[in-house]
Amino acid sequence: MILAIPSSWALWFSALTAVAYALPALAASRMGGLAARRFLLLAWPLHGLSLAAGLFGQSPRFGFAPALSVTVWWVLTAYVVESQYFPQLKARWAMAGLGSAAVLLALVFPGQILNVSASAWLPLHWALGIASYGMFAAAVLHAWLMTRAEKQIRLAGEDESGLPLLTLERLMFRFVSLGFALLTATLIAGLLFGEQLYGAVGAQWKWDHKTVFSLLSWLTFLLLMVGRFRYGWRGRRAVRVLYAGSAMLLLAYAGSRFVLEVILGRSL
Numbered sequence: 001m002i003l004a005i006p007s008s009w010a011l012w013f014s015a016l017t018a019v020a021y022a023l024p025a026l027a028a029s030r031m032g033g034l035a036a037r038r039f040l041l042l043a044w045p046l047h048g049l050s051l052a053a054g055l056f057g058q059s060p061r062f063g064f065a066p067a068l069s070v071t072v073w074w075v076l077t078a079y080v081v082e083s084q085y086f087p088q089l090k091a092r093w094a095m096a097g098l099g100s101a102a103v104l105l106a107l108v109f110p111g112q113i114l115n116v117s118a119s120a121w122l123p124l125h126w127a128l129g130i131a132s133y134g135m136f137a138a139a140v141l142h143a144w145l146m147t148r149a150e151k152q153i154r155l156a157g158e159d160e161s162g163l164p165l166l167t168l169e170r171l172m173f174r175f176v177s178l179g180f181a182l183l184t185a186t187l188i189a190g191l192l193f194g195e196q197l198y199g200a201v202g203a204q205w206k207w208d209h210k211t212v213f214s215l216l217s218w219l220t221f222l223l224l225m226v227g228r229f230r231y232g233w234r235g236r237r238a239v240r241v242l243y244a245g246s247a248m249l250l251l252a253y254a255g256s257r258f259v260l261e262v263i264l265g266r267s268l
Helices: 008-026 033-056 064-085 092-108 122-154 165-198 209-231 235-263
Strands: none
Touching (some): 008 033, 008 092, 033 064, 033 092, 064 235, 165 209, 165 235, 209 235
């Protein structure tokens, strides 16, 4: 398999972003909270510029690794906004490590060149669709923090998340609601405007693995929301359903593209 080479702008932005993420990730114990937060605030716009250079440059590319990178950028966006209201939230080292890994992965696997006949709105459509990945990823992060905090409380240990359990749970469901709305809009856009976006006849709706897993994840998240607001689902039951839906959503695009691009060495 021959790896594609990203543009020079994307290369520089990705390198700077990876360094900005790696410093607080590797020196979290020696770096104060304020310094780590400043590095994350620096990495956030650099990350966005590297994604824009890859998606809207002279040779736009997209694939499983850029999709994961966009997902992480949305998670960091949610964290940046959230930290303004909850500065006690302790997840900087996790954000930094995840961001650095995502940027480096997208640098190695920049994806396939987009079809020249595709609509200019296709990268934006994909970015908004992956935004649902980001919201659900943020929900999964809060679910993990909530589960860890619950275990520490049961063991009479100190809660390291920095937020009460009920607050983490409330934030988790807010991200689920946002992700569900974005996923619904993305599926509707793909159904109604698929041919215009992809520039190919028959691209409107295909019953392939991506469609099946997307619909299964949508139904799973719908079940989670109905269970939450009608039956009061909480705690482990809600977290299990969230994990199941997120796993299917991950397989819908990033997982399938990973198999095609890395294992099989071809595009869709």
